Amino acid sequence: MRSSARSGPRRLVMAFALAVVLVAPVAVTAAASAATTLTVAQALAAQDGRTATVTGYVIGQPTSNTTVLRSGFTSDTAIAIADTAAETGPSRMLYVQVTTAYRSTFGLLTNPGLRGQRVTTTGTLTAYFSHGGLKNPTAMTLGGTAPSPSQSPTPVPTTTPAPGGDYDSTYYANAIGKSGTALRSSLHSIIKVQTKLSYDQVWEALRDTDQDPANSSNVILLYTGRSQSKTSNGGGVDDWNREHVWAKSHGDFGTATGPGTDVHHLRPTDVSVNSTRGNKDFDNGGSPVAEAPGCYTDADSWEPRNAVKGDVARMIMYMAIRYEGTDGWPNLELNQSVNNGTAPYHGKMSVLLQWNQADPPDAFEKRRNQRIYERWQGNRNPFVDHPEWAGAIWG
Numbered sequence: 001m002r003s004s005a006r007s008g009p010r011r012l013v014m015a016f017a018l019a020v021v022l023v024a025p026v027a028v029t030a031a032a033s034a035a036t037t038l039t040v041a042q043a044l045a046a047q048d049g050r051t052a053t054v055t056g057y058v059i060g061q062p063t064s065n066t067t068v069l070r071s072g073f074t075s076d077t078a079i080a081i082a083d084t085a086a087e088t089g090p091s092r093m094l095y096v097q098v099t100t101a102y103r104s105t106f107g108l109l110t111n112p113g114l115r116g117q118r119v120t121t122t123g124t125l126t127a128y129f130s131h132g133g134l135k136n137p138t139a140m141t142l143g144g145t146a147p148s149p150s151q152s153p154t155p156v157p158t159t160t161p162a163p164g165g166d167y168d169s170t171y172y173a174n175a176i177g178k179s180g181t182a183l184r185s186s187l188h189s190i191i192k193v194q195t196k197l198s199y200d201q202v203w204e205a206l207r208d209t210d211q212d213p214a215n216s217s218n219v220i221l222l223y224t225g226r227s228q229s230k231t232s233n234g235g236g237v238d239d240w241n242r243e244h245v246w247a248k249s250h251g252d253f254g255t256a257t258g259p260g261t262d263v264h265h266l267r268p269t270d271v272s273v274n275s276t277r278g279n280k281d282f283d284n285g286g287s288p289v290a291e292a293p294g295c296y297t298d299a300d301s302w303e304p305r306n307a308v309k310g311d312v313a314r315m316i317m318y319m320a321i322r323y324e325g326t327d328g329w330p331n332l333e334l335n336q337s338v339n340n341g342t343a344p345y346h347g348k349m350s351v352l353l354q355w356n357q358a359d360p361p362d363a364f365e366k367r368r369n370q371r372i373y374e375r376w377q378g379n380r381n382p383f384v385d386h387p388e389w390a391g392a393i394w395g
Contacts, residue, residue, distance in 0.1 A: 037053045037054065037055050037120065038052050038055075039170075040056040040082050040094045042173075043094050043125055044094055044132040044193055044378065045172075045190055046125050047126060047189070048126075049124060049126050050124070051122065052122070052125050053121070053122040054094060054121055054125075055118060056082050056083055057081060057082055057087070057117065057119075058080070058081055058114050058116060058119055059081060059082050059087055060079070060080050061073045061074065061078060061079060061080065061108045061109075062078050062093070062095045062128075064129060065130045066090050066195055067090065068080045073108040075107070075108075076098060076106075076108065077097070078096060079096050079114070080094070081093060081094050089376075089378070090378075091373075091376065091377055091378025092374070094134055095128040095131050095134070096121055096123070096133065096137065097128055097134065097136065098140075117142060118143055120139075120140075120142075120143065122139040123137035124136050127193070131193075132378070171190065172190065172386075174189070178392075179393070183393055187321050190382070191379045192322060192326075192379075194262075194377040194378050197263065198261060199256075199257070203233060205266075205376045206242065206266065206268050207230040209371045209372055209376070210222075210267060211230075217230060218230060219268045220268070221270050222243060222245075222269045222308055222311075223269055223270065223273050223292040224273060224291065225305060225307065225308075233268070238272075240269060241271050242266050242269075243267050243274045244266060245266070246315065246319040246346055247278070247279035247280070247281075247346070248260055250340050250345060251323075251342070253329055258329050259319065262322065262377070263372050264318050264379075265319050270292070272291060273292045273295075280297065280301050281301050281338040281339070282303070282338075282347065282351060282355075283348045284296075284351055286303060293305065294306060307359070309355035310355050310356050310359030310360060311359070311361075313353070313356040313359075313383075313390070314361070314365075314381060314390075317352070317394075319346075320333055320346070321382070321393075330344035332344050332345075334349040335348075336350060353391065356383065356387055365384055366384060369385070
């Protein structure tokens with residue numbers, strides 16, 4: 001009996017110890033996993049080759065950087081995931097490569113019912129289909145706890161909240177606290193991840209991004225400030241057309257998909273005013289432009305009306321950071337010249353910096369930036385969110 005009595009407590013102690021060994025690692029692993037899991041938005045902002053775990057809802061099968069099939073799936077090689085099951089914009093989806101080991105469970109051709117389900121996958125954050133992606137997965141599982149949208153993919157220094165708002169801890173996480181060349185490099189890596197539009201798609205994009213806040217049937221023309229019907233676009237004298245704020249001849253990129261179709265610097269303008277501006281650089285002074293009150297021009301420069309001087313400056317700055325000569329397009333740069341011709345430069349830098357300070361982003365410009373990010377390209381103009389970054393880079 002004494003032997004039995006002694007063995008009872010020993011069994012209890014051993015059982016308790018075994019339970020600790022079995023349970024504790026699971027809890028720690030779960031906590032560690034939750035701490036390192038990214039949202040799709042965070043993964044899209046961190047396309048730098050790091051290994052990460054991402055949770056999102058399966059939207060469909062990506063077939064190009066702007067097309068995601070939601071039915072009639074044709075292969076098991078890739079899925080597009082997003083932070084919400086109802087997402088419709090490819091620019092807000094992460095394209096996930098599905099390698100052979102995972103196709104029987106996560107390929108949409110074999111498993112069409114996977115659409116709408118949450119998945120968690122670990123792999124390399126790098127472009128796929130020339131689109132923000134995750135490649136070479138090492139783990140794929142159904143389910144997962146949605147990570148906090150405010151969670152940052154990398155440690156962020158404690159700073160006073162800046163104009164970028166919620167995007168400082170997600171989209172701009174890798175740029176916060178930097179300046180000069182380091183800031184420029186970080187911003188380029190962030191904003192180069194985008195959906196590229198065709199030149200025809202630009203018409204529809206501008207009807208959305210430049211909508212008159214007082215009349216949803218109209219757009220606001222950049223240089224005249226005139227509110228005009230969205231449908232009156234074309235080549236007629238009083239129609240509106242697509243103005244390349246960074247003149248397309250400055251680098252000779254034309255209207256091909258890329259800088260020629262980047263909505264961040266394309267704006268609706270009066271046809272004849274657009275022609276008068278031509279490919280001139282920006283500077284102060286000149287003669288008044290009759291059709292565009294507040295604008296001035298001379299033989300080699302153009303001065304926009306005061307209300308959009310900052311808008312123009314920040315669009316030019318965006319182009320100089322977005323296009324660094326690494327993706328087949330010219331390396332666009334600011335300079336102090338107003339005679340740049342076909343060289344990939346735009347001026348006048350000192351004046352653009354002044355305009356950026358004198359005319360800070362207004363509600364119209366901020367809405368425009370948001371619409372391009374949410375609906376059209378999936379990238380932002382950092383100088384609209386952080387005008388002070390202009391001085392940190394070029395000041």
